[in-house]
Structure formats: structure tokens, C-alpha cells
Amino acid sequence: MTSSHQIEIRLNAVIVAVTKEEPRLLVVDDAPTSKHALPFGPFNPAADRTLEQGLRGWVKNQTNLQLGHVEQLYTFGDRGRDTYGQSGSERVVSVGYLALTNEAKPGATTNAHWTNWYDYLPWEDWREGEPEILQREIRPRLSDWFHGLPKTTATAALRQRIHLTFGLKSRTWNEELVLERYELLYEAGLIAEAVRAGRKKFEDPGLGKEMHSDHRRIIATALGRLRGKIKYRPLVFELMPERFTLFQLQRAVEALSGTRLHKQNFRRLIADGGLVEETGSVDLHTGGRPAKQFCFREEVLLERLSPGVKLPGKRRAG
Amino acid sequence: MTSSHQIEIRLNAVIVAVTKEEPRLLVVDDAPTSKHALPFGPFNPAADRTLEQGLRGWVKNQTNLQLGHVEQLYTFGDRGRDTYGQSGSERVVSVGYLALTNEAKPGATTNAHWTNWYDYLPWEDWREGEPEILQREIRPRLSDWFHGLPKTTATAALRQRIHLTFGLKSRTWNEELVLERYELLYEAGLIAEAVRAGRKKFEDPGLGKEMHSDHRRIIATALGRLRGKIKYRPLVFELMPERFTLFQLQRAVEALSGTRLHKQNFRRLIADGGLVEETGSVDLHTGGRPAKQFCFREEVLLERLSPGVKLPGKRRAG
DNA sequence: CTCCTTATACTCAGTTTGAGCATTAATGAT
DNA sequence: ATCATTAATGCTCAAACTGAGTATAAGGAG
Known part of the structure; x- marks a missing residue:
């Protein structure tokens, strides 16, 4: 019953910032594979009182980032998820964390750098309308995959699952279903990483940029x-500069949600919600009427109990 | 960098059922302390391909329960959280899971038994109006604690935190803030378990029933x-019998949310939402007009993307 | 048959949304 | 200076949703 095998616990961090209206992600280069990887540090039971402190500890050491909100995401422990450097009975369990910051300068000690979030998940960015990759790649390839499967009782459910998560039928894209979409693509063998699980034809580049x-x-x-949480927690503000215009705030929310919002309604929601207050200053570099800074x-x-940025009616296209 | 210390990973399960309009929880007796404990099993890296499979594995072995929805909750790794049987550098990290079932008969192999969820968190049950313990114990003791603290800049924030989570001012009880309330009571030393962290006066029984x-x-x-998830996922149905009346469904939702709901509006929400369909049969044992079974x-x-049971306007009192 | 009880149906006002039109205050060209 | 251009900001309005009732239906007990 006491199975204290060789288990290593790693603390992975998804460190997010929003810079120039783009959602950014701190990644490191994984030397052996030359793929991007999330930065991680070991959980050191002897030194770290809590998991989160362990995380904050190595982030502080490896980067000089000032982390804002930090939250645990999920613990990943599948066998085979870490195929490299795994010897014998050793098993790596990773605790994933989401961390927000607003300073886009990693420390000098690492090879970490910022990349655009949507490089890895290009189908998630609908800000300029439906992403081309959906029409050109995903739909047909998902369709091929689906039709190549043997018909079972689960077929109808799978079809609907595809339609719901990718909003094929109802024309309603739910921006929160990021993981569901990723998993579907993975199952369909359209994700390069899936090759390790034998789900993908070898040599197929897959969709989006591969990661470690x-x-x-x-x-x-x-x-x-x-994407879910910004709606009921004021997380966006951790990604914003001290003062910002409502439109800049909107752009940040749009960057995260991957959608375009109705400007006037967004403004109404924010203002009425008491989430911001005027600073008295204005931003003159708008190209039009100056914008108040908040x-x-x-x-x-x-x-309030759940002060977040509700997404007002999404607008269609650019 | 390789810190493969002695780490043991445990898989804890919060196994929930709803029986006779009460939310039930499967617990075991912790022999040395004679307190109730959550059932758990070890994560065996050699045998378990994934964490969830490990969990399902030992649940199946120890009980004969048929688990429905299973979801990972959180990974707990604080030092000192497990003060018993912890020798030297060994550290226990627990991955908590929520599992739903509808059969209330644990297997013969264990000392597991079902208890009422609200034994442990009595302040969370508002179905018969505001729980007495709030008025009689919690408010005054929280107040004492608060006023006994040194005044700092964080005082106002703490005051508001108390008011918001316990709905003291606004009269609005947010049933989802279960953890926030627990943590506040813990900080205030009103939870028996807090004695181990030195936050509580020794011998104080604390609020609610203590657990391991x-x-x-x-x-x-x-x-x-x-409580949060039933609103956008059809989880309640995993806790219901095959067929049920709308009122029985309402009772189950009320049991979980700890609130009373407006019957007519609940019915409207469920029916309009297409969550249920008539079976044609009726339940004659209602004490009044027979109820259709769904x-x-x-x-x-x-x-639908998020078919859950939105809580319609909560009713006041009994 | 009448009363009691619960199920189920319908109503209605107040609020919240989605969407668009209108007005204001800068900038730069003429 | 005047005007066209560009955003920011303000306002309106109908449709949808909510909270809270009132009304009716269909059993059982007496």
C-alpha cells in the first residue's frame, strides 16, 4: 500500500502577459528537441512549504518576473506524457499553474522568451473573423477522420461533439472550449504531439506549432x-498597465477571448460594473477624440462577489 | 535539480450522492484519531496509467460503487497537512477528486459509510432559512476575532471579505463560496483542524464536525x-434515479446548493432548457396531484454547449 | 361531493442584452 | 480658420430573460 516509488513532481507555469494587444506566453527552448516548452521547476519537498511557493520560488530565480495572480490548473500524470529522459520506474507528475504578469521582460538567466499564444492554437483566434485554418484545414481533416471511423453507437455523439466544440452547425463559437477542441484534434491525430501516442501519421506536421x-x-x-475566469474575476487588470483607456482594456479582453466585442456595450458593462475609475488623464494618441484613462x-x-468582465455581445468579423 | 525525494502521491475521493433529499458523502473512520476521513488510495506509478485510472482502480477495489462523473479538484501539497505517520523527509501530496454516484451502498470490504455533507459544513445549508449556527456562533466569533486583530491597512479588506463571503451586509448569500468561507473560518481559528496549525485555542471544539x-x-x-458546475453541466442527473419528478430534481439541486428555489421558475428553466423529457409515467405518491416523471x-x-441547471431566483426561508 | 395538497400553467413588470444611431473632441489638410 | 476624418462617448429601443405571483388541474382523505 505504501507505494513511494520514484516520483518526481514538477511545477509547470503558463505565464501569461498581454502586450500590444496580443496574448503572450513565456516559453523556453527545449534543447534536445528544439521545441518550445513551458518553463518548469522541481517541487522540492524539503524546501518548499507549499506547491505554490515552490512555483513562485523557481520563477523568481529563473526569471525576474513579478507574478500577479497565480492559480493551480491541473495535475498531469499520464504515463508516456514525458517520453524523454524517463528511465525505469521513474514517473513525472506535473502540476500546471497559470500565472499572470504585466512585465514583458524575462530575466537574463534563462533562455526564456515571449511568444504569441495563438502560434500554438491558431484556431482559437477569431478576432479577424473565422481563422482561415478552420475552413482550410480543420473542417476537412476532421471530416475525413470522422468518416474514416467505423460506425458505432457513439458515432452520432462524436459528430455532435465536433459540431458543438467547433461551432460548425449552430454558428456559435464558444471561446471557452479550448481544451475540448484541443483534445478533439488530438484524438483525430491532427496534433503533432499525438504522434507519440500513435494517433497520428508520422511526418504529418499537424495543426499549430508543436510544443514539448x-x-x-x-x-x-x-x-x-x-477565458472563463475573466468573466467573474478581475484578472484582466493584472495584465494591464496602471492606467489604460477602455478601448485598450477591450483589446486585452479580446486578445484573451479571441473574439471581437461590441464597443459601446463593453463600455457600458465596465462602467456600470464599477470595475474602473477615471484617473482624470487622457490618452491623446488615439487618432480621434482623446480617450479618458482609467x-x-x-x-x-x-x-461585489464576482467582479469580472462579462463579454458583451460578440461582434461578427473584423 | 533532480529532487526525487520520497514523495508519495495519494488520490483522495470526495464521493457524493444525494439520497432522500440530502447530499451524502462517503467517509471512512480513521482509526488512530477516530475522525472521519476521505477514502484514498495510493497512486501507483507502476500500475496506473493515469491519475484518474488510479483513482477509479482503488475505488472499485475498496467499494463496489459505480462512479459516474469524475473530476480532478485540486492538488494539495502543504507541509504539515498530514501530521500523522509522516517520517523524516517523506512528503504526501494528495490529488483530490470529486466523484458522483447514485448508488448508496458501499462495498463490504471497507469501513466506509455515508454521512450528511452538512455535518461538516453546517453553515452551508440554508434550505430551512439561515442556519442557526451562523447567527449564534459564527457571526459573534468572527466578530470577536476580527476586533481582536491589530489594525493594519488590510483590516478594511478583511472586514469586507467577511461580509462578502458570509453575506452579512448585502443579504446575498453566494452558495458557491464554500471554500472561501471555510478558509476564513480556518484563519479565524474557528475550525478544529486549525489547532494543528496553531491558529486555534486548544480544546476549542470548533464549528462543524472535524475531519482527518x-x-x-x-x-x-x-x-x-x-455548486458551480451544476449550473452549466448536467451533473445532477448522475445523482438522480432513472426517472424522477421535477420536484424531486429540484430537491436534489436544493440539497447541493443548500438553498430553496422558486418552484415554478425552476420548472420553467428545466422544461424550456430541454434537459428532461417526459417518460409518460406519473408518481402518485406526492400527497397531491400526481407528478409526471421525467x-x-x-x-x-x-x-447545447453548457446544459446545466441554472438556479432560478432563490426563495427566502423555509 | 368537498376540502386539502401538490403539480402545472400562465401573467406581468422590472431588468438585462444586443444592436445601432447620434454626438463630441481631437487631428491634419486646405 | 474651416472642414473632413477618426475615435471616444452617449443614448435609444426592442427582444429576451427574471423574479415573483396568481390561477387551474388532478389526485387522496373524509
Whole structure:
């Protein structure tokens, strides 16, 4: 019953920022595979009092980032998820974390750098309308896969699952279903990482940019969680500069949600919600009428139970 | 960098059922302390391909329960959370799971038995109006604690936190904040378990029924998650018998949410939502007009993105 | 048959949304 | 200076959704 095998616990961090209206992600280069990987550190039971402290510890050492909100995402322990450097009975269990920051300068000690989140999950960015890759690649290849499967009782359910998660029928894209979509593509063998699980034809480049191990699954988990959570927690503000215009805020939310929003309604929601307060200053570099600058209104945390940025009616296309 | 210390991973399960309009929880007796504990099993890296399979494995062996929905809750790794049988550098990390079932008969192999969820968190049950313990114990003791603290800049925030999570001011009880309330009571030393962390006066029985280790925190996590999730996932149905009346369904939702709902609106929400379909049969034992029996409409999973039971306007008192 | 009880149906006002039109205040070209 | 251009900001309105009732139906007990 006491199975204290050789288990190593790693703390993976999905460190997110939003810079220039783009959601950014801190990655490191995995030397042996030359793929991008999430930064991680070991959990050191002797030194770290809690898991989160362990995480904050190595992030502080390896980067000089000031982390804001940190939240545990999920613990990944599948066998085979880490195929490299795994010897004998050793098993790596990774605890994934989502961490927000607003400073886009990693420390000098690492080979970490910022990349665009949507490089890895290009089908998730609908800000310029439906991503081309969906029409050109995903739909047909998912369709091929689906029709190549033997017909079983689960076929109808799978069809609907495809339609729901990818919004094929109802025309309603649910931006929160990031993980569900990733998993579907993985099952269909359209994700390069799936080759290790034998689900993919060898040599197929797959969709989106490959990452080390199952790290793309972890960022899918993170994006899905973040997209859900900004609606009821004021997380966006951790990604914003001290003062910002409402439109800049909207752009940040759009960057995360991957959708375009109705400007006037967004403004109404934010203003009425008491999430921000005017600073008195204005931003003159708008190209039009100057925009008032706001800052996050801390007090809202004390007033409301779930002060988040509800997404007002999404707009169609660019 | 390779810190493969002695780490043991345990898989804890919060196994939930709803029986006779009460939310039930499967617990075992922890022999040395004679406290209730969550059942758990070891994660065996050699045998278990995934964490969830490990969990399902030992649950199947130890009980003969048929688990429905299983979801990972959180990974707990604080030092000191397991004060018993912890020798030297060994560290226990627990991955908590929520599992739903509808059969209330644990197997013969264990000392597991079902208890009422609210024994451990009595302040969470508002079905008969505001729980007495809130007025009689919690408010005054929280107040004493708060006023006994040194005044700092964080004082106002703490005050608001108390008011928000316990709905003291706004009269709005948010049933999802289970963990937040537990943590607040813990910090205030009103939870018996807190004695181990030195936050509590020795001999103080604390509020609610004590559990082993930090298991009460885990069930608080589970209840909070479940209360949130039933609103957008059809989880309640896993806790229901095959066929049920709308009122029985309402009672189950009320048992979980700990609130009373407006009957007519609940019915409207469920019916309009296409979550159920008539079976044609009726339940004659209602004490009044017979009630139509319904069953879960599986197809809704294929039609809607987040088919859950939104809670319609909560009713006041009994 | 009448009363009691619960199920089920329908109503209605207040609020929240989705969407678009209108107005304001800068900038740069003429 | 004047005007066209560009955003920011303000306002309106109908449709959808909610909270909270009132009304009716269909059993059982007496």
C-alpha cells in the first residue's frame, strides 16, 4: 500500500502577459528537441512549504518576473506524457499553474522568451473573423477522420461533439472550449504531439506549432480557464498597465477571448460594473477624440462577489 | 535539480450522492484519531496509467460503487497537512477528486459509510432559512476575532471579505463560496483542524464536525465546485434515479446548493432548457396531484454547449 | 361531493442584452 | 480658420430573460 516509488513532481507555469494587444506566453527552448516548452521547476519537498511557493520560488530565480495572480490548473500524470529522459520506474507528475504578469521582460538567466499564444492554437483566434485554418484545414481533416471511423453507437455523439466544440452547425463559437477542441484534434491525430501516442501519421506536421511533451495541452487548459475566469474575476487588470483607456482594456479582453466585442456595450458593462475609475488623464494618441484613462477600482473587490468582465455581445468579423 | 525525494502521491475521493433529499458523502473512520476521513488510495506509478485510472482502480477495489462523473479538484501539497505517520523527509501530496454516484451502498470490504455533507459544513445549508449556527456562533466569533486583530491597512479588506463571503451586509448569500468561507473560518481559528496549525485555542471544539487532516478543506473545495458546475453541466442527473419528478430534481439541486428555489421558475428553466423529457409515467405518491416523471434527455448534450441547471431566483426561508 | 395538497400553467413588470444611431473632441489638410 | 476624418462617448429601443405571483388541474382523505 505504501507505494513511494520514484516520483518526481514538477511545477509547470503558463505565464501569461498581454502586450500590444496580443496574448503572450513565456516559453523556453527545449534543447534536445528544439521545441518550445513551458518553463518548469522541481517541487522540492524539503524546501518548499507549499506547491505554490515552490512555483513562485523557481520563477523568481529563473526569471525576474513579478507574478500577479497565480492559480493551480491541473495535475498531469499520464504515463508516456514525458517520453524523454524517463528511465525505469521513474514517473513525472506535473502540476500546471497559470500565472499572470504585466512585465514583458524575462530575466537574463534563462533562455526564456515571449511568444504569441495563438502560434500554438491558431484556431482559437477569431478576432479577424473565422481563422482561415478552420475552413482550410480543420473542417476537412476532421471530416475525413470522422468518416474514416467505423460506425458505432457513439458515432452520432462524436459528430455532435465536433459540431458543438467547433461551432460548425449552430454558428456559435464558444471561446471557452479550448481544451475540448484541443483534445478533439488530438484524438483525430491532427496534433503533432499525438504522434507519440500513435494517433497520428508520422511526418504529418499537424495543426499549430508543436510544443514539448504535453505542454500544448497545458496551455489549452490555461487559456480555457482564463477565458472563463475573466468573466467573474478581475484578472484582466493584472495584465494591464496602471492606467489604460477602455478601448485598450477591450483589446486585452479580446486578445484573451479571441473574439471581437461590441464597443459601446463593453463600455457600458465596465462602467456600470464599477470595475474602473477615471484617473482624470487622457490618452491623446488615439487618432480621434482623446480617450479618458482609467485605472482598476480596487474597491470593487470589496463590493461585489464576482467582479469580472462579462463579454458583451460578440461582434461578427473584423 | 533532480529532487526525487520520497514523495508519495495519494488520490483522495470526495464521493457524493444525494439520497432522500440530502447530499451524502462517503467517509471512512480513521482509526488512530477516530475522525472521519476521505477514502484514498495510493497512486501507483507502476500500475496506473493515469491519475484518474488510479483513482477509479482503488475505488472499485475498496467499494463496489459505480462512479459516474469524475473530476480532478485540486492538488494539495502543504507541509504539515498530514501530521500523522509522516517520517523524516517523506512528503504526501494528495490529488483530490470529486466523484458522483447514485448508488448508496458501499462495498463490504471497507469501513466506509455515508454521512450528511452538512455535518461538516453546517453553515452551508440554508434550505430551512439561515442556519442557526451562523447567527449564534459564527457571526459573534468572527466578530470577536476580527476586533481582536491589530489594525493594519488590510483590516478594511478583511472586514469586507467577511461580509462578502458570509453575506452579512448585502443579504446575498453566494452558495458557491464554500471554500472561501471555510478558509476564513480556518484563519479565524474557528475550525478544529486549525489547532494543528496553531491558529486555534486548544480544546476549542470548533464549528462543524472535524475531519482527518485537511479533508474538510477538500470537501469544501468539492462542494464549491459542484455548486458551480451544476449550473452549466448536467451533473445532477448522475445523482438522480432513472426517472424522477421535477420536484424531486429540484430537491436534489436544493440539497447541493443548500438553498430553496422558486418552484415554478425552476420548472420553467428545466422544461424550456430541454434537459428532461417526459417518460409518460406519473408518481402518485406526492400527497397531491400526481407528478409526471421525467428522465434526463441525453440529446441535450449534443445540442447545447453548457446544459446545466441554472438556479432560478432563490426563495427566502423555509 | 368537498376540502386539502401538490403539480402545472400562465401573467406581468422590472431588468438585462444586443444592436445601432447620434454626438463630441481631437487631428491634419486646405 | 474651416472642414473632413477618426475615435471616444452617449443614448435609444426592442427582444429576451427574471423574479415573483396568481390561477387551474388532478389526485387522496373524509
